[in-house]
Amino acid sequence: LFNRFVRHTTIVDGADLLDQLHKYIDKGYFNSSTLFITFDITNLYTMLPQEESLTILAEFLRVHHCEKVNDVSIETIIELARIVLQANVFVYGNKFYRQIIGGAMGSAFTLTLANIFMWKWERQTILPKLASHELYGRYIDDVFFTWNESEENVQQVLEAANKFHPNIKLDYHIGKSIPFLDVLLTNNNGILSSSIYHKPSAEPLVVSFMSDHPRHVFRNVVQTALMRAVRYSSTFEVFNYELRRIRLLLLYNSYPLNYINEQFRRFFLDFMSSSSALLPLIDNENRYFVLRQKLLAQPTAKQTQVDQSAARVSLVNHD
16 A cells, blocks of 8 residues: 555665666756765664554545545554554563554564655655655665755755654765665766675675575576676676676585576576577677666566555545
8 A cells, every 4th residue: 555655755676776766867867966865764663653653644544545445444444553553562570561662573564654654754854855856765764865956955954854853863874876775876977877785794695505495496596696787787897797796606605507507598598589508698788788678677576566565455535
């Protein structure tokens, strides 16, 4: 339900962000002075004010003219939500404890409520300060937007947002080269460059080939890594670098070289016309860009999942 109404300000994954940025560029809004801003909310799930969040949930449903969701009334939804929030209890040291701020970590409902709380917060703080053409998107508690005014002005906007609600604190970053989720974005004098963002603390581990997982899991590991490399790598040079990283990562996790080559071959054959039984090679920039455009035009599995789940919700609207 949430995704149906706020898809235009939602970032599903790194590929979705790149797609939105390319549309922003095509409209002529991206230039050498464009800044990238990211921030995340500190401990959002456990700092949600419970009653205020329930009030915002009711407001969200009414603003979007939802009288019923899957044949359940707004009043019933709010009462059920209150039970879920206020029933987080445990016993420790012969004492009874109940959570009075926030929701249970890992709960699907807490995730939805946090998203709806942020829907209200961003409409009161960031969105009114943004020019209508700027790109703004959020992945739960991680926010990305573009800015074409001075850095001093955007700092003032962020500091004001940091003081707007006592429970909502921002950790923000401003720059022309900045990571968001798993993609690294750089403004090179008005040209967008992108690559996979590798966290310094990340371990070089994937599902080991020595494990007892079904064979299709190993294939998916390779295919997913290759698809992400193509989608995120804005140049042929960056792609080749990622290709080497993927090979080393797979070898480190006990994938046989012959198996790696076979999976690479299958991947490229899916997107390239070739009658050769040998490993198809992306041996020049033009061929790489053709491959990349094909993949960028396809939604990721996560994007498809979000869109399908939104379409399945049954609503009763009122005027």
